[in-house]
Amino acid sequence: MKFAFEASDADGAQEALTELQKHYKSVPPEEADVIVVLGGDGSMLKALHTYMNSGKMLYGLNRGSIGFLMNEFAAEKLDERIEKAVSTFINPLVMEVTLPGGEVERAYALNEVSLLRQSYQAAKLQISVDERIRLPELICDGILLATPQGSTAYNLSAHGPILPINAPLLALTPISPFRPRRWRGALLPNRAKLTIDVLDPARRPVNAVADHTEFKSVKRVVAWEDNTSRCGILFDPDHSWDERILAEQFQY
Numbered sequence: 001m002k003f004a005f006e007a008s009d010a011d012g013a014q015e016a017l018t019e020l021q022k023h024y025k026s027v028p029p030e031e032a033d034v035i036v037v038l039g040g041d042g043s044m045l046k047a048l049h050t051y052m053n054s055g056k057m058l059y060g061l062n063r064g065s066i067g068f069l070m071n072e073f074a075a076e077k078l079d080e081r082i083e084k085a086v087s088t089f090i091n092p093l094v095m096e097v098t099l100p101g102g103e104v105e106r107a108y109a110l111n112e113v114s115l116l117r118q119s120y121q122a123a124k125l126q127i128s129v130d131e132r133i134r135l136p137e138l139i140c141d142g143i144l145l146a147t148p149q150g151s152t153a154y155n156l157s158a159h160g161p162i163l164p165i166n167a168p169l170l171a172l173t174p175i176s177p178f179r180p181r182r183w184r185g186a187l188l189p190n191r192a193k194l195t196i197d198v199l200d201p202a203r204r205p206v207n208a209v210a211d212h213t214e215f216k217s218v219k220r221v222v223a224w225e226d227n228t229s230r231c232g233i234l235f236d237p238d239h240s241w242d243e244r245i246l247a248e249q250f251q252y
Helices: 011-023 041-050 078-084 241-248
Strands: 003-007 034-039 057-062 086-090 093-098 104-109 112-117 123-129 132-140 142-146 169-175 186-189 194-198 206-210 213-215 220-225 231-235
Touching: 003 011, 003 041, 003 078, 011 034, 034 041, 034 078, 041 057, 041 231, 093 112, 093 206, 104 206, 104 213, 112 123, 112 220, 123 142, 132 142, 132 169, 231 241
Parallel strands: 003 034, 034 057, 057 231
Antiparallel strands: 086 231, 093 104, 093 220, 112 142, 112 206, 123 132, 123 194, 142 169, 169 186, 194 220, 206 213
């Protein structure tokens, strides 16, 4: 098995890279079977975007803080751990935005697509699912559409539901809804297409974000799951993604 190492700029990740390179031969990423990512969740998310549809599997070693997407760091028996690792494949969301001048841009999200108010005034949004208006007006700080793998991130902080990793669902979660105050979001089938129109973009500007890609002052956002694209990630069998998400639901 051929490895390639990718490390963040953090001191801990660079130290881990130096240690691993003493024990294992590495090759350029295009020649590797597995990309070993050293850092935190942000490093893994960036690598997943980079190697989407490449056929490369990613195996993370935590040198960051939370490490939800990573495995516990150890320099010993790396090849054996990777041989035994459990594979998980995930599909991204496509976010298509309409900008103030009418231009249309696209970006991919593995965790969530989010819309956030840009000014002191709350956003006014209209929510449609498969071209049918479901919520004529939502006044809020924002809204997000989360994948199962992203449901434990920003979505959970916004009081959205945690989704099992293989659930054919997406979580639509409002951020500080003002009207209707009692609306707490929805679970959508992952085949649905979500359209969000910004009702007053001049006076109530809204930004749209797909993971780490942001667009300012959008007029419309359309989002859907792209089942033609995918990323592969590896976890140690005693700490798989299924297990992590299940454990997260029993935190108290």
